[in-house]
Amino acid sequence: MKIDIEKLSLRELDLLVSAAERRKQIVTTRRSPAVVRKVLIEAAAAHGYEIEEVFDVAPIAEAAKRPAKRKKLAKVAAKYRDPDNKRNTWSGRGRMPRWLAEKTKRGSSVADFLIPGLGRPTAKKSSAIGQRSVYKQG
Numbered sequence: 001m002k003i004d005i006e007k008l009s010l011r012e013l014d015l016l017v018s019a020a021e022r023r024k025q026i027v028t029t030r031r032s033p034a035v036v037r038k039v040l041i042e043a044a045a046a047h048g049y050e051i052e053e054v055f056d057v058a059p060i061a062e063a064a065k066r067p068a069k070r071k072k073l074a075k076v077a078a079k080y081r082d083p084d085n086k087r088n089t090w091s092g093r094g095r096m097p098r099w100l101a102e103k104t105k106r107g108s109s110v111a112d113f114l115i116p117g118l119g120r121p122t123a124k125k126s127s128a129i130g131q132r133s134v135y136k137q138g
Helices: 010-029 034-046 051-055 060-065 098-105
Strands: none
Touching: 034 051
């Protein structure tokens, strides 16, 4: 919400200031959600209910224990194949597999293992993984 105060009249400015002061009073005096949650749980327990029965929600302890769901990446076709063992493939995502890393250390190029017709290489010949990229000035 954007309000252009340059175009407001004196009466409109007074209304805006009083509304802002009322809102500020409400925000500064209200309790935190954790305190309100605790009060509600205690009130439900005082009447013989569990909070899950009253509000139909999962308990807080269980919600905190569940790990966050990871978004699964879509499967991608292989771009690289080992000529010695056709079962060794790599899509170009993630860490370079051992078989390809060993062959690139011996002097081969990553582009040598591209499957024909599947586009440009995504990996670099010398990966920066495990290598320092920032050096201290001595």
